[in-house]
Amino acid sequence: MNVVYVVTVGLAGLIAAILGGALPLASRVGAAVALTWLSCGAGIAAAVSVLSSGHVISLSTTAILPLTGVTLVLNPLGALFVISISVVALASTLYWLGYASHGLDTRSASSALPLFVTSMLLVPFAASVATFLVLWEMMALTSLVLVLTDQSRREAARSAAQWYAVMTHAGAAAILLALILLSAHSGGQTFADIEAHARHLSGAVRGTIFVLALLGFGSKAGAVPLHVWLPKAHAEAPGPASALMSGAMVNLGIYGIILVGNELLGGGPVWWWLLVSLLGVVSALYGALYAATSSDLKRLLAYSTTDNMGLVLIALGASGLFGAVGRPTTAAIAMVAALLLLINHSVFKGALFLAAGAVQAATGTRDLDRLGGLMRRMPVTGVVFFVGALSVAALPPFNGFVGEWLLFQGLLHGLPTSNTSVVISVAVAVAALALTGGLTVAAFVKATGIGFLGRARSIEAAEAHEAAITMRLGAAALATLCLVLGLVPMLVLPAIERAAASAGRVSATSATGGWISLHLLGLRGVLAPSLLAGGLAIAVLVVIVIRRLTHRRSHAWPAVNPVEPWGSGRKLQTARMQYTATSFAEPLQRVFDDVIRPSRDLDVSHFVESRYYIERIAYHTSNDDVLERHFYRPFIASVRWWGQRARRLQNGSVHRYLAFGFVALVIVLVVVA
């Protein structure tokens, strides 16, 4: 039965892709969505059976890939990822039904999207090097097609796709090298063979493999400094695709790191995990900072993805560190925190990207400085975004809170160890987490406050219409899940425990609890999210009741007394007098001026008649990614320069080419002799 599920995942996805490419416009999206749902459903069924029984599903055939064959094994860790990807995919494809008319109903898109979902679902199944790489590459290529959807209308989409293609393939090359090194040293290409031999490799080889894998998978997860593609590609991809990329695909980057670091290599020395934590701290801070200063809604969300992946990497690094210094309980808590953060991120970032896609579909812009007042025009989308923002800001009773609480517990209780570098790095990570949390709140106060509250800053925003019913349903489903997971994290916690246990080193149980409260074993941490939410609700009720009782005579409460916004008494008030996203972020940008180095430009032009009268003032500011500006662009320029030099070698003269061949031959002969 279990094998049937696995075959269904692949076959349904494949048929969905074929139908999406072959059927006429009227039916292609519907058919593709239906079959993708089938594929996701089979994936969930397989994953649930693995997680509940603890038995892995395995399937091996030589019929598909010649020479190597396909090996698929689903263990609990993979099953957890399959579930998180399926959930986002179910919501995103439902949303796609409504979004299709916004340029996502072409043959290429209708074919690429199911294939993208299926390849993501199958990556955690892959259990041999060849299978893994083929599926990984399929995932990269299909998502590249989706990023290119709007390329005929927007130049930016083309440039984003170029960045994405280069970065993802550079990452794939690093992964390829790591996996080939592994299989070459262990005499087999299935993960089972590798796992059996990897422990006996020398430290240097293991270290090289881990660093290569960390770079490759880190670039997929958007870890700084390999993140440059992410804010471009995630922003340019159409709504459902960006939700899938940010909510599901980045997870697989983390999956890869756990796969190589914990499962295949079976854990490593302290410096590996210090490197992971460092990557996490830098990503979290950098992502949060850019999210707080971006004024493009989807770019903000994309940077927030980098930020959240940073948190996951910190947790993962902490888990490895505690494992390496012999504190299995804390290691288990940190691993559970990493996986819980990942799952939560999938859900709330999926919801946020779907809501942002709805905003873009309704207004045609992602620029926060041109939005505003959407809560009234698009109430469902607005509420979904609001819930997502509360979750990402880690406020109870939403799911982000539980994950971050667990991470803080793990880090704070993990402090007393004898290893100085571990103690220092954990302390730094806690400080970085605190700053990140603050910056994230600023970013999402800005996104919600400027984008959805206030008054519309453009005609498009003022005339926006609520999204189609399927779009609202898809986004609202994920938002509801944010609340459910925030109130009852125990729904997923046993599954996460099992997955964390299967991820190699950590085997201790870390957290238990009934439906109400969550106890951390070995620590004195207790959290009861539903009681917390109940208390919050009761407190609000008590305040309302008291106000009603004491203010019965004079004022009804809550008093509704609409007044005009204060605009210095001007007769004509325009929406331009409100705070904009740029002005909201300006103080923060000023504080971090030395880090992000934004370019500012003030043009003042005077009237010809007198320079005492100003005709117009133009203020330009841009905060391009500082790493892109100071590292990637110079690098690209130098590559281009060398490319131009190299062209001189080719002048079309056959004689010269013959001379090259002759010289090369002589050199080879001399060297060989």
Place this chain on the structure above:
Amino acid sequence: MSFRFLYQTVVHPRKVVKDLGDAPTPQYTAATLHGSLQIRHVDAGSCNGCELEVTSAFAPVYDAERFGVRLVASPRHADALLVTGPVTKNMVEPLRKTLEAMPEPRLVISLGDCAHNCGIFNGAYGVEGSVSDVVNVDVHIAGCPPRPEVIVETLRGLTGR
């Protein structure tokens, strides 16, 4: 200019405090204000004579802030609106909007003779009317311009300090 005035302002400047004696009856009871009055000032078309005296009343010599009175930057923060000058046609709407922007309970103080009866601007083409033609006035401070002592005295009557 009397010697005493020169002595008091230049040679030995001292804050002016008068015994209130019979204070004007406050419209706004001192109890509701709790000894603190936040004022938003609007110039509805004044010649700026009154502004000079208001500035003086809040400057170090008379220092009305000692008695719990402050000038604030936004009507959202204010208990009282202080209006000077006749209300010009262009200022009718902003004056109303400023009053609407203030939280209740609120108080309107008109300052100077022009605010009361338009003074020499009475009947001028740009003038709509006196302050009481536009908004309800609770307290009036007379004078052209009123002396700082008078301003401070009236405000003290309101704060009760």
